Amino acid sequence: MKLSQVKKGQVVKIARIPNEQVRSQAIRFGIGEGSIVICEEIIPAGPVILRKNRQEIAVGRGLAEEITIQAVS
């Protein structure tokens, strides 16, 4: 499943980030491959808002379409 298909409130595991630079940046943010995050909000046709602990991160739609996730709950 892609991150762009996530539902609000869903807890997911980031499985694959293809873009190398984004992948490195995600590790720095703490949402790299393998991390568990919760989808806090979805702006219709716009960014997905992820939360890990107290960190909220907005991920643009185009990027979300590239990131693969696995549902956890």
Place this chain on the structure above:
Amino acid sequence: MAHCHELGLKIDIPENGRKIVLAGNPNVGKSVFFNALTGLYVDVSNYPGTTLEISHGRYGKDAVIDTPGVYGISSFNDEERIARDVILAADVVVNVVDAVHLERDLFLTQQIIDTGVPVVMALNMVDEAARQGMEIDVKLLSELLGIPVVPTIAVQKEGLEELKKAIDRAKPGNISPELQSRLTRMATRVASQGEALLILEGDPVVAERHGLKPGPHREEIYLARRERVNYIVSKVIREISQGATFSTRLGRWMLRPVTGVPILAVTLYLMYKIIGVFVAGGVVGFTEETLMQGYYEPAIRGLVTKFMAEDSTLGQILIGEFGLLTMTVTYVLGLLLPLVVGFYLILSTLEDSGYLPRIAALVDRVLTAVGLNGRAVIPMILGFGCVTLATIVTRLLGSERERRIAIFLLALAIPCSAQLGVIAGMLAGLGAPYIALYVLVIFTVLVIVGTLLNYVLPGKSSDLLIDLPPLRLPRINNVLKKTGTKSFQFLQEATPIFALGALLISTLQVTGILEILQNLLAPLTVGWLNLPKESATAFIMGIVRRDFGAAGLTELSLDPMQTLVALITITLFVPCIAAMLVLFKERGKQEAPFIWIGSWIVAFLVGGTVAQLAKTYPNHAVTAVALSFTVLTVLTVLVIKNLKTRLALKANMAKEG
């Protein structure tokens, strides 16, 4: 990178003084510490990416350097490259860390420690951490990292004294164990541990400096570091409670379109009410008419006429229609200063609240249509303060392509505070349909030009990836200080340029050239824009500064449609001289003149179209203009979309065939 090395030389450090570098993630309070240590003022706001340039000052005999916030050091973008070189050259790093986001921030901390430089940590925002029910074991954190850790609340100066003392105790921390052997091997080839680390992590710039190939192990090293950091975090943090506070809920509402769009609309409406109606109407009415034209101008005229006749050449230049001592002073102090102060009060409040990154997420979708992402909304909004400043802020955008689009749109269609204040004041007198029409026309121009640029420029823009800071109540102190600093800068920057402009216009008038120019430009102003020929003066003034030009329009007697045409044209008109200087610096000799000439063309094209439409349909002028611009925008967007799909198809076919 010559720039950064020069920078290292430029800061003169007294003998046995140290280079203390403030480093940390974006929006953690570095600049607050910088201000507290050095007694200077650099901008402090609640969004990631406030500081984009290095500032330095003195603390005792040491030099203190403020850096742009970064999530790690490497060569991913300009800020990182700048921060990297400053950190590598540091004697002591004061790592400012946001206690609430320890998990995110410690990645950089560990990376800095791995460079081998002496570090001390300011564990900042412990007030917010406590409020959110987090408990952090400071002693254990310090032990695990191997560096002194001082809990602080920067904005209340709490822990500042302890931090100052701890700077002397800064020491190299515990390097990630799995890195040690690699670093030792590298040390035979590269003397500095920091540079060795970055080469191992595949930093192309640093590797090239040493004539080496960047290492292929960045991800491995990053993952190991992330694991170590997560381990440390799990040991030192204890959560007591995690209830959603009001500010978290409000933050959510700002993001959700159903509530977010109305909140944004109300915010903008309030801004308009405060600036356009209260300041531009009430306050300026008092300062410009009562104070300046009522008391100041007669007084100065009286004084000057003691020495010379008012209609002598010098008299005209000093106290005539465009007089240096009359018009310049009245415009700058009576008209523009109150508007600028009002604007910065609002902007600083917005910046401090943490609302801007949320607007960025909310409007991301819209901006991707013009080849930008949501982050671009920050320079755009700041552009309403000062386009010159906003041009520099575009550095926080992800790619050269986005900067190019954003800067062109800024230079073209975003009026700066002084100008917008004048415009808002004039529009307020015209009534709602004209206000709506003005906004519509400027907006459609932004969309059309943005869409075209996005189509023409090669490459692909980056996607939004931004962290949302917590909402905070703006601190009055900071808002006032920032407003004061910015308004003072405005006076400093605008006054000489204004005086120059006034001098130029007076000279033109005294010599009779102004009249000739007005007649020369008449086909354009009278024929095409349908304005009186005196309006040429305002446009000539507008070349100097757009706000100056807008102010010049207030002197003309125009009907509502003419006012609208004049305002639209002056809004889209060329960027002011100060902005042009920055444009040359940031964009170079080829692009800057292009932007300047482009603005001329677009301004007169759009202004004239509106005027001609209004002339053709005198009874339904507003509707005709609104309809035409809407249709034109929709058409442009559709055609471009169609072209793009076709191009993509062709590319696919070429691949297959």
